[in-house]
Amino acid sequence: xxxxxxxQVTNPILAPFAWVMGKILNLxxxxxxxxxxxxxxxxxxxxTIVIKMLTLPLTIKQQRSAKxxxxxxxxxQAIQEKYRGVDRSDRTxxxxxxxxxxxxxxxxxxxxxxxxxxxxxxxIIIFALYNVIYAIPAYVTPVKKMYQPISSDILKNVEGTExxxxxxxALKQFIKNESLSIRSKSTNKAEKWNExxxxxxxxxxxxxxxDHFLAGEQIYKEDKVQETKVLDDSFKEWNEFCSSDVFxxxxxxxxxxxxxxxxxxSIFGKYSVLDPPGWKLSPMLLIPILSALLQYLQTxxxxxxxxxxxxxxxxxxxxxxxxxxxxxxxIISGIFCVIFPIGVGLxxxxxxxxxxxxxxxxNKRLDTMSIDDIVAANEAKEAERMxxxxxxxxxxxxxxxxxxxxxxxxxxxxxxxxxxxxxxxRKPSQKISDKKKDELAKNAAEGKSNISAIANLFRGDDExxx
Numbered sequence: 001x002x003x004x005x006x007x008q009v010t011n012p013i014l015a016p017f018a019w020v021m022g023k024i025l026n027l028x029x030x031x032x033x034x035x036x037x038x039x040x041x042x043x044x045x046x047x048t049i050v051i052k053m054l055t056l057p058l059t060i061k062q063q064r065s066a067k068x069x070x071x072x073x074x075x076x077q078a079i080q081e082k083y084r085g086v087d088r089s090d091r092t093x094x095x096x097x098x099x100x101x102x103x104x105x106x107x108x109x110x111x112x113x114x115x116x117x118x119x120x121x122x123x124i125i126i127f128a129l130y131n132v133i134y135a136i137p138a139y140v141t142p143v144k145k146m147y148q149p150i151s152s153d154i155l156k157n158v159e160g161t162e163x164x165x166x167x168x169x170a171l172k173q174f175i176k177n178e179s180l181s182i183r184s185k186s187t188n189k190a191e192k193w194n195e196x197x198x199x200x201x202x203x204x205x206x207x208x209x210x211d212h213f214l215a216g217e218q219i220y221k222e223d224k225v226q227e228t229k230v231l232d233d234s235f236k237e238w239n240e241f242c243s244s245d246v247f248x249x250x251x252x253x254x255x256x257x258x259x260x261x262x263x264x265x266s267i268f269g270k271y272s273v274l275d276p277p278g279w280k281l282s283p284m285l286l287i288p289i290l291s292a293l294l295q296y297l298q299t300x301x302x303x304x305x306x307x308x309x310x311x312x313x314x315x316x317x318x319x320x321x322x323x324x325x326x327x328x329x330x331i332i333s334g335i336f337c338v339i340f341p342i343g344v345g346l347x348x349x350x351x352x353x354x355x356x357x358x359x360x361x362x363n364k365r366l367d368t369m370s371i372d373d374i375v376a377a378n379e380a381k382e383a384e385r386m387x388x389x390x391x392x393x394x395x396x397x398x399x400x401x402x403x404x405x406x407x408x409x410x411x412x413x414x415x416x417x418x419x420x421x422x423x424x425x426r427k428p429s430q431k432i433s434d435k436k437k438d439e440l441a442k443n444a445a446e447g448k449s450n451i452s453a454i455a456n457l458f459r460g461d462d463e464x465x466x
Contacts, residue, residue, distance in 0.1 A: 017128035022139030024050060025132055029140045040136060040143070041267040044343055048350040051129060056358060058122055063302075063362050075104045133347055137203045144199060146261050151198040153250050161246055168193045170241035171201050177219050177235060178209040206341075207272045210258050214251045216242040265343075273343035285338075287345035292334030294352035299329055301359040 025047050032042055083097045137144040158167045168191060175182065182188055182204055187197040205213060218239045220229040231239050241247055265272040268283045277284035337345035 013124060014128045014131060017125055018131045018139075021047075021051065021129055021132045025136070026140045029142060033142060038142070038264055039267075040265050040273050040343065041346060043136075043140075044133060044273070044346050045350050047133075048347055049354055051125070052351065052354040052358065055122065055125060059355075059358060060362060062122070063359075063366065066302075067366055072104060076101055079104070129347075130344075133343055135203075136343075137199055143264065146257065146264065147199045147202050148195070149257050150202060150250075150254055151195050153254075154198060155195060157246050157250050163241055163244065163246055165192065166237050167241055170237040171198075173219075173235045173238040174213065174242075175201060175204065175209075177238070178206070178212065180204045180206065180209060204274070206275045207262060208275075210262065214254060214258060216247055216251060218242060267342055267346070271342065273346065274341050276341055277338050277345065279338060284342060287342055287349060288334040288337035291337045291345055291348045291352065292330040294349060294356060295333040296330040298352045298355045298359065301356060301363060 025043060028046050028050070029038065029040075029043050032038055032046070079097060079100050083093065086093045086097070088094065132139055137147060154167065158164045163170070171193075172188075182200055184197070184200050187193065187200045190197055193201065219232045219235040221232040222228075223230045262272055265274055267273050271282075271284055275284070277287055333348060337348060
């Protein structure tokens, strides 16, 4: 099923992005129309390149973050490994682990969600971009005007007739029979379409659908008893509408409008960007094949950034999740491009091709940059940000926290393993001196006894034992 939605997106998050992209696409169409080659496929290619260039700073930021993250992960994993045997209910130990991890993030000028923000923004842009590509007539005024002679004639000719209230249901039945779908909720729910909603419906027509529509073909089903075809009652409104004199008047002389619409949407000569390639052998299958191949190369290049952060010994090792993504994503991309309209597949192909070129030069640039330089730049930015916030650094600096003594961590693990044992079975790190016992009793009498105070007493004893 082709999922096409042509009403402008109203989602409060996506709408502003889609509106800006729609303006860009409309401008591109006006330019290609001015030079005498008005074609949606060409517009999609140019539009994709423009969007990729506009979002290049986000791509670079995300890749830099990935490189720093790859370098930082061994230290994060080392901290997690050191605290592996610690009881998770030990709040003091968990706080220390979190503090050390945060110190590593600060050391590299990063954060657990540092690379997520550019990625989230990229996803929002992609979803908005899909809305624009799927809904070209809703954003490109000259294309919308191509449908208006047909939509206007439908509304004018059904007015005052018995089909005024049923033509919408009839067209919905036709679209369903053609395995097409309109994603606009308002258009789908409306019992009587206005002109914009009618253009939504006409805009999803594939080449085959246009032929069936203008021919006024009725919908039949097999009668197994009589072994013949009979009119399908589930499409009653369409069968009555398309065989009426009103409908014949609507479609009369509309071949020129259909040819203009198909010509603007054409690709590979006789195909339309609204047609899905399908599984039949045809030039359209080049789109899914190219999409899968380029998706593979793009994923391979993007993984090189993360590998560059690993040590030489692990440089050629590809994590299982990444290896699975490298194999599965191109296959998924190829299958989607077979099922979805060519316009969507064309976007994916161009997007992947431009991404590969960008990724190649980004990788080259990142390879010449020292991780230490990137970290130093991040630290400088973080220091400046903290200064603007009025935060004064303390003696407990990032470097001292990040380099937490393994002996201390071992002591924490020992404390956790000794839980539940009596005082005679405890290891030295958990013994409480008489002095500390008196202090604990005093705190309890004053109402100061709490988990943190007890933990501090244990930690104080550890320091005395050293």
